């Protein structure tokens with residue numbers, strides 16, 4: 052049987068293999084993504100971002116269990132950094148989520164960034180689609196958390212949760228620019244530590260000053276993930292945000308912006324590939340470079356020539 | 364995109380530290396592999412399920428407690444049940460020479476005893492991972 056049919060019928064092995072195919076850009080990747088497309092768009096996709104050690108994995112583990120308790124199925128994509136020197140990676144998020152492994156209603160996949168810089172792996176968005184088509188109700192994306200500007204998560208998630216911890220010194224200053232803008236829900240985890248009140252106050256102040264997000268005022272919640280405290284309130288906030296997305300039309304707006312963006316990226320990729328193929332087979336690329344080096348032509352003129360030729 | 368060899372490094376059994384497994388994990392990463400590290404005290408069932416979800420090419424088992432003769436073959440069997448018989452299974456730890464033939468018979472591809480340079484493990488995986 053075809054791998055997509057197996058996946059749609061609930062084969063976990065087929066899902067795992069489809070993810071590998073997509074992640075490695077195997078030849079069948081395009082047709083897999085094409086075939087699952089009609090079955091996507093149902094899941095609530097929740098991004099979990101924040102600095103390393105903030106408790107993202109622990110929190111994801113606990114939230115996943117809560118959703119399972121409600122009878123919902125869960126997918127998790129956990130991203131860790133690929134070493135820029137060796138190309139390898141140690142993907143360690145499973146350590147905090149081992150108890151989920153034996154639950155057939157949870158599918159957890161670890162991914163290395165493989166050179167991608169925005170906090171996700173190159174193919175995280177596509178892997179989320181595979182899990183969505185597989186039928187997962189809730190899909191978590193745990194971002195890298197190495198303090199890069201992890202803004203890509205909003206391209207993949209419906210609801211973005213930013214996890215922070217008290218006592219990092221100059222709390223708010225330590226928070227990377229850009230992170231206030233992406234959070235729909237802020238979680239102060241490790242609320243068993245000192246400095247919670249201060250961080251909470253500072254966060255609320257910053258959020259009041261933030262001109263963005265006029266429709267949804269981000270909320271701040273406190274948790275002690277390792278002890279499972281504050282989960283009920285956090286789940287409530289997640290549910291509120293989801294309701295807001297649907298009733299305000301924001302879900303529709305975000306998804307169509309995302310769809311447009313994905314289409315443009317895909318178009319871009321394919322056009323570049325086609326052009327490159329065309330100008331490399333006959334050695335034209337080399338002669339263009341030569342003409343540039345000899346100052347016979349400008350890059351702009353060359354691009355115009357290539358495009359005119361392609362679009363003829 | 365170039366494909367990466369994915370290795371699950373797991374510690375079945377009850378012994379309490381994972382220094383050796385971590386050293387191996389780092390060596391494998393430095394060789395360009397993606398290492399899924401699952402931590403201590405994994406049951407064979409957890410190892411097989413994690414291997415399935417992560418679609419790994421290799422399962423590397425590390426064990427000090429002496430239960431290798433039951434735990435390693437159990438992992439082999441559970442992977443087969445999941446149609447993952449192509450996965451290369453290697454083991455490491457304090458394992459008497461006399462146990463090695465039996466483990467290989469059971470489907471463990473290679474056993475690395477203490478003192479094996481990590482480079483030898485990397486090389487073995489590179490040579491034996493098919494696809």
Ligand SMILES: Nc1nc2c(ncn2[C@@H]2O[C@H](COP(=O)(O)OP(=O)(O)O)[C@@H](O)[C@H]2O)c(=O)[nH]1
Pocket residue numbers: 101102103104105106107108109110147196240241242243274275276277278
């Ligand atoms: N004191 C305290 N420790 C926590 C809490 N949540 C997580 N931790 C611990 O913080 C460490 C890092 O957690 P992890 O989930 O791996 O963080 P991640 O890097 O953001 O995924 C682990 O040792 C957790 O047990 C909490 O609420 N309070």
Ligand SMILES: [Mg+2]
Pocket residue numbers: 107108109143144193
């Ligand atoms: Mg983590």
